[in-house]
Amino acid sequence: xxxxxxxxxxxxxxxxxxxxxxxxxxxxxxxxxxxxxxxxxxxxxxxxxxxxxxxxxxxxxxxxxxxxxxxxxxxxxxxxxxxxxxxxxxxxxxxxxxxxxxxxxxxxxxxxxxxxxxxxxxxxxxxxxxxxxxxxxxxxxxxxxxxxxxxxxxxxxxxxxxxxxxxxxxxxxxxxxxxxxxxxxxxxxxxxxxxxxxxxxxxxxxxxxxxxxxxxxxxxxxxxxxxxxxxxxxxxxxxxxxxxxxxxxxxxxxxxxxxxxxxxxxxxxxxxxxxxxxxxxxxxxxxxxxxxxxxxxxxxxxxxxxxxxxxxxxxxxxxxxxxx
Amino acid sequence: xxxxxxxxxxxxxxxxxxxxxxxxxxxxxxxxxxxxxxxxxxxxxxxxxxxxxxxxxxxxxxxxxxxxxxxxxxxxxxxxxxxxxxxxxxxxxxxxxxxxxxxxxxxxxxxxxxxxxxxxxxxxxxxxxxxxxxxxxxxxxxxxxxxxxxxxxxxxxxxxxxxxxxxxxxxxxxxxxxxxxxxxxxxxxxxxxxxxxxxxxxxxxxxxxxxxxxxxxxxxxxxxxxxxxxxxxxxxxxxxxxxxxxxxxxxxxxxxxxxxxxxxxxxxxxxxxxxxxxxxxxxxxxxxxxxxxxxxxxxxxxxxx
Numbered sequence: 001x002x003x004x005x006x007x008x009x010x011x012x013x014x015x016x017x018x019x020x021x022x023x024x025x026x027x028x029x030x031x032x033x034x035x036x037x038x039x040x041x042x043x044x045x046x047x048x049x050x051x052x053x054x055x056x057x058x059x060x061x062x063x064x065x066x067x068x069x070x071x072x073x074x075x076x077x078x079x080x081x082x083x084x085x086x087x088x089x090x091x092x093x094x095x096x097x098x099x100x101x102x103x104x105x106x107x108x109x110x111x112x113x114x115x116x117x118x119x120x121x122x123x124x125x126x127x128x129x130x131x132x133x134x135x136x137x138x139x140x141x142x143x144x145x146x147x148x149x150x151x152x153x154x155x156x157x158x159x160x161x162x163x164x165x166x167x168x169x170x171x172x173x174x175x176x177x178x179x180x181x182x183x184x185x186x187x188x189x190x191x192x193x194x195x196x197x198x199x200x201x202x203x204x205x206x207x208x209x210x211x212x213x214x215x216x217x218x219x220x221x222x223x224x225x226x227x228x229x230x231x232x233x234x235x236x237x238x239x240x241x242x243x244x245x246x247x248x249x250x251x252x253x254x255x256x257x258x259x260x261x262x263x264x265x266x267x268x269x270x271x272x273x274x275x276x277x278x279x280x281x282x283x284x285x286x287x288x289x290x291x292x293x294x295x296x297x298x299x300x301x302x303x304x305x306x307x308x309x310x311x312x313x314x315x316x317x318x319x320x321x322x323x324x
Numbered sequence: 325x326x327x328x329x330x331x332x333x334x335x336x337x338x339x340x341x342x343x344x345x346x347x348x349x350x351x352x353x354x355x356x357x358x359x360x361x362x363x364x365x366x367x368x369x370x371x372x373x374x375x376x377x378x379x380x381x382x383x384x385x386x387x388x389x390x391x392x393x394x395x396x397x398x399x400x401x402x403x404x405x406x407x408x409x410x411x412x413x414x415x416x417x418x419x420x421x422x423x424x425x426x427x428x429x430x431x432x433x434x435x436x437x438x439x440x441x442x443x444x445x446x447x448x449x450x451x452x453x454x455x456x457x458x459x460x461x462x463x464x465x466x467x468x469x470x471x472x473x474x475x476x477x478x479x480x481x482x483x484x485x486x487x488x489x490x491x492x493x494x495x496x497x498x499x500x501x502x503x504x505x506x507x508x509x510x511x512x513x514x515x516x517x518x519x520x521x522x523x524x525x526x527x528x529x530x531x532x533x534x535x536x537x538x539x540x541x542x543x544x545x546x547x548x549x550x551x552x553x554x555x556x557x558x559x560x561x562x563x564x565x566x567x568x569x570x571x572x573x574x575x576x577x578x579x580x581x582x583x584x585x586x587x588x589x590x591x592x593x594x595x596x597x598x599x600x601x602x603x604x605x606x607x608x609x610x611x612x613x614x615x616x617x618x619x620x621x622x623x624x625x626x627x628x629x
Contacts, residue, residue, distance in 0.1 A: 032435075035430060042427075042513055045510060045513050045514075046444050046445065047447070049451055049460070050447060053460075115349070115351070115352045118347075118349050118352075119345075122342060122344055122345020122346075122349075123338070123345065124349075133353070133356060135566065135613060136610065137356065138566070138570050139570060139573070139606050139613065140360065141573070141602070145359075145364060145366075148362065148363035148366035148367060149359065152359075152363065181359075182355065182359045185351070185354060185355020185356075186352045186355055187355045187356060187359040187360055193570075196563055196566070200559040200563055201526075201529060201559075204559050204626055214337075220340075220341065232529075234524075234526070235525060235529075237525065241446075241521070242449070242518065242521070245450055245453055246453055246454070249456060250453075250454045250455075251455050264455075266455075268455050268459055269455055269459055271459070294459075295456060295459055298455065299450055299456065302450045303447075306443055306446045306450075307443055310442055310443065310446070311439075
């Protein structure tokens with residue numbers, strides 16, 4: 001007891017308070033410096049390709065041939081951008097990409113959230129087994145099921161219903177439906193991961209929230225829409241961002257399923273062939289800057305999207321008032 | 325009487341909920357049967373046969389277990405590649421999880437320039453996804469790797485340090501694992517994009533009230549991390565483990581996967597053998613996943629059960 005009082009006395013002695021805050025401040029500055037240095041280093045590693053992309057994009061052919069030019073172009077040129085714009089056929093490809101990406105992302109958020117909720121909050125016997133299958137879909141690389149799935153979508157027939165009703169099958173490949181249709185059923189590109197993300201988020205929420213909804217007379221659907229959804233905002237932002245980025249720059253699926261429908265990523269991958277018109281060229285110095293201008297044009301919308309999206313990240317929590 | 329009535333009502337609700345859950349999950353299963361199961365069964369059939377494709381028509385000639393025995397006994401490239409891929413996966417999973425959790429906790433604090441830094445940490449998600457990898461592969465690896473052909477920035481490679489350690493420890497394989505890990509720092513940072521994003525989302529979902537009450541009770545931020553952050557984020561840790569395993573498995577840089585793909589679409593056009601290799605590989609990955617999830621799911625903390 002007396003010891004305690006002594007402690008209190010020294011703690012409140014004049015001058016000591018200032019000293020402890022001074023020590024705290026020094027500590028804080030040292031920590032701050034340490035983390036600033038650490039994150040500067042990591043940040044450099046991450047920004048490096050971006051710098052590379054943008055500096056290469058404004059180089060002229062002369063700069064590419066000049067070995068003394070490493071980063072900053074001596075004869076910078078902006079013409080690479082309009083060139084790349086033309087080769088990619090930007091307006092049309094952008095329209096196609098947006099059409100596919102936006103619809104798939106909206107679908108993924110709606111469908112995977114619902115399925116994730118189904119796996120998280122409803123108990124039934126075979127749930128574990130079904131969820132193991134969800135994880136299994138993640139393990140299957142798209143390359144493995146490509147050929148059979150392509151043939152299937154080329155002559156699409158939902159359980160034989162179409163051929164019964166219309167006497168023929170539908171050709172889904174070459175239209176956005178080839179990518180949208182699997183997503184409707186939660187089978188799109190990495191849909192399994194999105195279901196898993198939502199399931200973990202919904203599972204982590206307190207049951208009291210749901211029970212309050214049921215007691216107030218909400219049905220299952222209303223409870224889900226009005227109570228669970230708003231609280232899962234971080235999950236929605238994450239899934240939305242990931243789905244958008246992955247579909248935006250997906251080459252594999254789009255080049256296979258969307259034949260005859262140019263998208264940004266597919267045009268970008270083929271840009272070298274487009275520039276050289278398929279001829280084998282030994283010296284690519286006039287191709288590379290245009291290629292990187294194309295890369296810059298394709299990733300700029302994504303960076304803007306993240307800067308906008310990440311604001312939602314912070315807001316969503318401040319708005320949703322879960323009390324644990 | 326009232327008690328019985330209550331219980332019956334409750335079980336009615338439970339049954340109702342089970343039905344709703346079944347409707348949702350069986351909807352998913354229908355999709356699985358349509359788009360996954362059918363192609364999977366097809367590819368499994370391919371793996372047991374010789375596949376010839378002529379103008380969109382596929383003909384199968386059954387070969388039995390030939391492809392599988394060939395993979396394990398005659399193919400000189402397959403087994404070493406498989407072994408390499410698996411060690412890379414195990415080491416990466418551990419490093420990526422620790423690194424991304426650390427970064428996410430840091431990025432979740434309030435400090436000037438946080439928005440910019442978060443945007444920077446989002447770059448790997450953009451740059452390592454699909455198109456850009458294909459486009460930049462040749463140029464960037466040539467830039468970074470120099471003549472060794474090993475990916476990674478030269479300045480980050482611990483060549484001298486590594487040799488010194490190896491001679492000091494008399495070529496201890498455990499040290500080799502460590503120095504390899506240091507060599508991969510660059511790749512670890514690059515592979516952590518999605519995981520950091522997921523961890524940030526998970527951290528955002530933790531109620532600030534928990535931290536406030538802990539602080540009132542006199543908990544230090546170190547204690548709060550172990551007692552609040554870690555249990556609350558544990559569901560996300562499992563996702564990240566699973567994702568990292570799958571990501572290194574389906575990675576474009578995965579030599580085995582490229583081998584499998586080249587087998588099918590490259591010069592050889594051996595669809596059947598390629599399918600067999602793929603099935604061996606993801607059989608092993610499935611076992612790895614099941615093991616890690618089985619071990620971890622008992623440790624995971626969910627707020628309500």
